[in-house]
Amino acid sequence: MLAASVLSDSALEHYRGGFENPGMFAPLASAALALAGAARAARRPARPASPLPFGAACAVGAAGLGFHVYNVLRRPGGLSWANLFYAAPLGAPAALSLAGLLGLAAGKVGRGAPTLARLPRGRALGLLTAAGLAGTSLEAALLHFRGAYHNPAMWLPVSLPPVGAALLAASATxxxxxxxxxxxxxxxxxxxxAWLGVAGVALHARGIARQMGGWRNWSQNVLSGPPLPAPPSFTALALAGRAALALGPSARQGRDGTQREAA
Structure with a gap:
């Protein structure tokens, strides 16, 4: 779900930028491969998924973050509010790397690995997801600040997910x-x-409808209005957080002493 959100969002934003740099195709291809790898793993859970598409997503996301930072700094004024508002968004490539990390973690969990990065798998996944929720909320805070929080609902993605991230991190540790x-x-x-991500798509669709021409002028308003693919990233990370809690040490134990994991 996170890879699909990144793929759709990158496609819209880079199309709006005219794909002036050939490297702007890289996150689309990488996110599509990660999405295909995740779908294949879901269809065949007994067969281990290849880590290559997820590792590539991590690498492309890290490289994209470097390019986006460069894009912000090379503009007149450098690191300024105006450039953070209107230059290449810093959170988008980080979300691609996060999707790759979640894919790698899912592969290891599927193979029965008890640890991730030398931590118990529930704790490692919980901390990773908590950091992702906090970062995604920070990106929403920046863009909603650009919109002057003209709708009270714009406060929800900057207040609800950070509390969830804190609760998740505390529960995992x-x-x-x-x-x-x-x-x-x-x-x-x-x-x-998770439901906030669903509601966010509806609210963003309403924001597009309120622009001049509404959905009749969709070819322009989808590009200039609130991004439709962004809110599902909250849903994806919230589901990953619930999975982390299910994998935690507090999961119920079976009669033979093995951990019985929640679905």
């Missing part, structure tokens, strides 16, 4: 016996964050 209530609260908050 606490001992399991000390955090059953915290984990339940985190699950509920992440569920609300």
């Amino acid at each position: 606490r001992p399991p016996a000390a955090s059953p209530r915290l984990e339940r609260l985190a699950q509920v908050w992440l569920a609300a964050t």
Whole structure:
């Protein structure tokens, strides 16, 4: 889901930029390969997915972040609010790398690996997802600040996901016996964050409809209006956070002592 969001968003933004740099095709191809790899792994869970498309997504995202930082700094004024508002967005390539990391983590979990990056897999995935939620919310805060928060609903993606990220990180790092209530609260908050991503698409569609010409002038308004593919990234990360909690050490134990994981 995160790869699909990045693919759609990058396609719109880079099309708006006229693909003036051939490197602007790279995130589209990388996100598409990551999406295809994830779909293949979902269809055949018994067969290990290749890590290559997800590793490529991490690399392309890191390179894209460097290009976007360069794009901001080379403009007149350098690191300024105007350039952060209207230059290449810094959060977009980071989301591609995050999609690649989640794909790599899913592959290891599917193979039964007990740890990720030398941490218990639930804790590692929880911390990674919490950081992604916080970063995505920061990107939304920047763009909604550009829009002057003219709609009170614009405060939701900058208030709800950060709390979910904090609850997720706290639940992932606490001992399991000390955090059953915290984990339940985190699950509920992440569920609300997932629905926020769905509602965000509807609100962005309404924002496009309110522009001159509305959806009749979709070829222009989809490019200039609020981005439709952006809100689903909250849904994707919230689902990943719930999966991290299900993989945590507080998951119920089976009779034979093995961990019984939530679906």
